[in-house]
Amino acid sequence: MWMRKRVGIWIGLALLVGLSACTATYRNHGYVPDDVVLSDVIVGVDTRASVEETVGRPVATGVREDTAWYYVGSKWEYFAYRKPRPIERQIVAISFRPSGVVSNIERFSLEDGKVVTLSRRVTDSNIKNVTFLRQLLGSVGNFNPADFFN
Helix, strand or coil, X not given: CHHHHHHHHHHHHHXXXXXXXXXXXXXXXXXXXXXXXXXXXXXXXXXXHHHHHXXXXXXXXXXXXXXXXXXXXXXXXECCCCCXXXXXXXXXXXXXCCCCEEEEEEEEXXXXXXXXXXXXXXCCCCCCCXXXXXXXXXXXXXXCHHHHCC
16 A cells, blocks of 8 residues: 555656646847836937946947947747747837937837848949849850960
């Protein structure tokens, strides 16, 4: 009788440990200032230096001439064998005028579905009204094998 109780306790503990291994875990990444901290930043008055002192350095900056600072924070769910998925994301964008004064403060979330371009790689061809195919075919007659030899 005593042995059956002991085996039952061990089986119960094994089931409890097995079930607890199947619970989801959550991880937070990044930093997003809350509304209380952002209320200290005054549009049209504060500068980059005062924003850095009040809010801190951003995760990312604007692509051209440091025109905006982006604070990005996300919460990820990890569950068993599944791929991690974001369940919450917030982005705070603080825009600056060319003089360095704050011009706008915006907050976006994962639900907004707005895309913030953190990096853009665009190459300007500097050739107007000429398609790629026309450039390619236009160079066919310009090949001279003598150019490869002295």
